[in-house]
Amino acid sequence: xxxxxxxxxxxxxxxxxxxxxxxxxxxxxxxxxxxxxxxxxxxxxxxxxxxxxxxxxxxxxxxxxxxxxxxxxxxxxxxxxxxxxxxxxxxxxxxxxxxxxxxxxxxxxxxxxxxxxxxxxxxxxxxxxxxxxxxxxxxxxxxxxxxxxxxxxxxxxxxxxxxxxxxxxxxxxxxxxxxxxxxxxxxxx
Numbered sequence: 001x002x003x004x005x006x007x008x009x010x011x012x013x014x015x016x017x018x019x020x021x022x023x024x025x026x027x028x029x030x031x032x033x034x035x036x037x038x039x040x041x042x043x044x045x046x047x048x049x050x051x052x053x054x055x056x057x058x059x060x061x062x063x064x065x066x067x068x069x070x071x072x073x074x075x076x077x078x079x080x081x082x083x084x085x086x087x088x089x090x091x092x093x094x095x096x097x098x099x100x101x102x103x104x105x106x107x108x109x110x111x112x113x114x115x116x117x118x119x120x121x122x123x124x125x126x127x128x129x130x131x132x133x134x135x136x137x138x139x140x141x142x143x144x145x146x147x148x149x150x151x152x153x154x155x156x157x158x159x160x161x162x163x164x165x166x167x168x169x170x171x172x173x174x175x176x177x178x179x180x181x182x183x184x185x186x187x188x189x
Contacts, residue, residue, distance in 0.1 A: 068105035076172035093152035108182035
């Protein structure tokens with residue numbers, strides 16, 4: 001029993017920073033004056049442990065490229081309706097959507113694919129368009145792209161609504177599904 005009591009006292013001393021005083025089979029604890037063990041504020045850490053900065057978590061390759069992707073945007077800057085023109089090989093009216101890809105990341109890209117959602121002024125969805133672009137855009141660059149859009153079908157309600165509304169009354173939101181970087185990495189969402 002005496003050895004058990006000594007072990008308990010030793011454990012208490014380690015965890016609380018106090019020294020044990022034994023008097024007639026009773027144990028009391030007294031605070032220690034050891035500055036190195038308490039460091040003046042009852043912490044059990046040495047000054048070396050306190051001054052060590054926390055270790056940064058190493059990012060995976062996917063996490064790095066996901067951070068780069070946050071700096072890549074597709075922004076629509078114009079919408080126009082083009083009439084059918086057989087000489088231009090446009091056999092039906094065409095809704096042209098002009099846009100730019102803004103790449104503020106430190107990596108060049110060679111393509112981007114996703115969904116372009118078009119909303120009216122009341123934020124009601126008009127149409128979702130599958131949108132993919134195979135254009136190289138260098139790191140820190142912007143590239144304007146024209147002649148993309150969709151063939152107008154007057155018998156489809158959302159085509160008619162998109163065709164009839166002015167650009168100022170529309171909101172465009174692009175959600176990327178995949179970004180292909182020039183170094184060969186493909187980030188899929």
